[in-house]
Amino acid sequence: MATILSVSGSPSPTSRTARLLRHLDRRLIAQGHEVIPFDVRDLPAGALLGADFGHPAIVRVTALVEQADGVVVGTPVYKAAYSGLLKSLLDLLPQYALTDKTVLPLATGGSTAHVLAIDYALRPVLSSMGAKHIVPGWFTLDKDITVGDDGTLTVAPGSAEALTHVTDQFSAALGGRTALLAATG
DSSP: OOEEEEEEOOOOTTOHHHHHHHHHHHHHHHTTOEEEEEEGGGSOHHHHHTTOTTSHHHHHHHHHHHHOSEEEEEEEEETTEEOHHHHHHHHHSOTTTTBTOEEEEEEEESOGGGTTHIIIIIHHHHHHTTBSEEOOOEEEEGGGEEEOTTSOEEEOHHHHHHHHHHHHHHHHHHTOHHHHHHHHO
16 A cells, blocks of 8 residues: 555664564554664664765665655654654755655653653654654653563553554555545445
């Protein structure tokens, strides 16, 4: 159906944010979408910090954003804002890189004090980049995300239900199977 770029803005290789995104990616794939997972931490630090727009890795991620119909943006919250790593990437993308894109913003953090980071920090940037439609996002507390010894992810029931809802809204906005089921049901 749609091509989705699923972007993790976490600098951590054991990131709950990235694991949560990969968990949601599977749901979107099951709904008929092609999902391309992308971890910003895999970009060369020199290219990000040196604002090297011509670096092959930056050119590649810019092309991935351009080709996507939708973008999921996930970030841990640090000091009431999205990660500096994600900011570095967003600063290197063209000003209107999200034009005609549907976007799902997600955030994780240790305290409910950061619950508004999506609306007050991330959403304005995504909007300024031309996003066609920014669906309601979701903030998930770190304590609601558990990673087992075998790597399996468990999300607390209340958070899992909310994440399913926002993911399905995003899918429906892109024309996923949830939209088709709703139209026929």
